[in-house]
Amino acid sequence: MTERNHVLPPGLPAPAPMRDGLDAPFWAATRRHELVVQRCNGCGGWQWGPEWNCHHCLGFDIGWTEVEATGVIYSWERPWYPVHRALAEAGPYVVLLVELPHAGGVRMVGNLVGDPLQPFQIGDRVRAVFEDHDDADTPFTLVQWERMG
Amino acid sequence: MGNDLTVRGRVAVVGVGESTYYKRGQSPDPEFVLLLKAILAACADAGIAPSQIDGFCSYSNDRNDPPRLAAALGLRELRFSNMQWTSGGGGAAGAVGNAAAAIVAGNAECVVAFRSLAQGQFGRFGQGGGSRPISGEYAYQIPYGKISPAQSYAMRTTRVLWEHGISRDTMKAIALAAYHHAQNNPRAVMYGRPLTPEAYDESRWIVEPYRLFDCCQENDGAAAVVLMSAERARELRVDPVYVLGAQQGGPRRSGAWADNNTDYATSSFKHVAERLFAQAQLGPADVDVVQSYENFTGGVLMSLIEHGFCTYENANEVLTFDNLVAPKGRLPLNTSGGNLAECYMHGLGLVIEAVRQIRGESSNQVPGAKVALASAGPMVPVVSSLIVGNGEALG
Numbered sequence A: 001m002t003e004r005n006h007v008l009p010p011g012l013p014a015p016a017p018m019r020d021g022l023d024a025p026f027w028a029a030t031r032r033h034e035l036v037v038q039r040c041n042g043c044g045g046w047q048w049g050p051e052w053n054c055h056h057c058l059g060f061d062i063g064w065t066e067v068e069a070t071g072v073i074y075s076w077e078r079p080w081y082p083v084h085r086a087l088a089e090a091g092p093y094v095v096l097l098v099e100l101p102h103a104g105g106v107r108m109v110g111n112l113v114g115d116p117l118q119p120f121q122i123g124d125r126v127r128a129v130f131e132d133h134d135d136a137d138t139p140f141t142l143v144q145w146e147r148m149g
Numbered sequence B: 001m002g003n004d005l006t007v008r009g010r011v012a013v014v015g016v017g018e019s020t021y022y023k024r025g026q027s028p029d030p031e032f033v034l035l036l037k038a039i040l041a042a043c044a045d046a047g048i049a050p051s052q053i054d055g056f057c058s059y060s061n062d063r064n065d066p067p068r069l070a071a072a073l074g075l076r077e078l079r080f081s082n083m084q085w086t087s088g089g090g091g092a093a094g095a096v097g098n099a100a101a102a103i104v105a106g107n108a109e110c111v112v113a114f115r116s117l118a119q120g121q122f123g124r125f126g127q128g129g130g131s132r133p134i135s136g137e138y139a140y141q142i143p144y145g146k147i148s149p150a151q152s153y154a155m156r157t158t159r160v161l162w163e164h165g166i167s168r169d170t171m172k173a174i175a176l177a178a179y180h181h182a183q184n185n186p187r188a189v190m191y192g193r194p195l196t197p198e199a200y201d202e203s204r205w206i207v208e209p210y211r212l213f214d215c216c217q218e219n220d221g222a223a224a225v226v227l228m229s230a231e232r233a234r235e236l237r238v239d240p241v242y243v244l245g246a247q248q249g250g251p252r253r254s255g256a257w258a259d260n261n262t263d264y265a266t267s268s269f270k271h272v273a274e275r276l277f278a279q280a281q282l283g284p285a286d287v288d289v290v291q292s293y294e295n296f297t298g299g300v301l302m303s304l305i306e307h308g309f310c311t312y313e314n315a316n317e318v319l320t321f322d323n324l325v326a327p328k329g330r331l332p333l334n335t336s337g338g339n340l341a342e343c344y345m346h347g348l349g350l351v352i353e354a355v356r357q358i359r360g361e362s363s364n365q366v367p368g369a370k371v372a373l374a375s376a377g378p379m380v381p382v383v384s385s386l387i388v389g390n391g392e393a394l395g
């Protein structure tokens, strides 16, 4: 994907894995265009955001599971007022909260791909679009979402 | 909850004070000076010497630490200092509750709850800074343009409106009531700047579903509340305002990252309000006037429902301008103008207004008000809520 296909203009902070290594597997997976979520090896419970232990059984044996990169719009907002200089000319954009019913109902934040004024509603199904930022000092990939059929 | 294990009626507010309230960046005083002026005003209101203070409570990473305050104000001894863990203004009522708890526990005798906030001096909440890489929770939000407080909480309001069929007109009524009250309050930054329904409708979107007037101001100012035991309060003044209940907390996984709190569409008040009313031995119908923290009007809407002042089902009928304005509305709300139109004092101004209502000193007085509630910080992971009342309310 070329720079001009990014949802938001360049200049926003890039995501960096945590220094303690907790979420490095997630960001590494996005580079491979895979969506992974924490899942407990002890009790099978899903968890997001990442944590060092499982909040269901409190065990520390927690792994990462690749999940189907689809979800359902759980909520949304449409920012108009730019709060960061990189967004000064961006115009409105849509932030989604996407629920992954097949991964314990965890929720992920991302942008809606395409026209920010396109019709959509809570409950619509969406598919992940992996947005590569290969030109960044340390390349990274964001997980964006587009409406399905 | 046994009476001997609660703050109910055992602690009173003896003094309240604030600095002049300014628009962001317009204070001629640095933040610490604003705070000293607020504390001195509160002590003067209480009729005590500042050296009688022996404890401080604050919240939200206030930059003005108690040792510096104690040195500057000539305290004989600093016996108690406390900071409530929370983000945003979720600790405004909690700081008062912590002060009350310290007094009941015998750890201190005269405690000041305070907040000082000069966004001109230290930077705005409403603007999100630099471009260096970020990690942790922020990495899951900021690269997607979910940066400011308004952007952090707009989606919760979207979900509540959608789940329960609540109209944005309720949010408009909350904003109009605040501005209406501010027109009678000379302390208010928006005094002399009324808001019409047309101006609200025509105001720009900040982040849907929030228009400009759904969002709190950004200000410079400081506020302080002095608390003492009920016995000492009665020696000081004829109209002590008793703490009837003060609770704080967050529901299950309220601190989970990136909107993964278990019960998503909540202001975080469901359990806090239940504990608060039980402690105060009162119900929502006993509250004469409500000060409900406005970071955003959508948060007020959710707070009012979760405190039981209306329901999801009747919110559209109850939350109207006529119902929300003093003196005649059935649910007088944010009678100083609040964070929207008086000053964004991170909620402590709302506590002060609750006290003034009980004393009969509000600029939008609710006749005969005996019980007032002040809630703080809707939607943030830890929120707090407070009920104060006069001797009659104490029974």
Ligand SMILES: [Zn+2]
Pocket: A040, A041, A042, A043, A044, A045, A054, A055, A056, A057, A058, A059
């Ligand atoms: Zn587990």
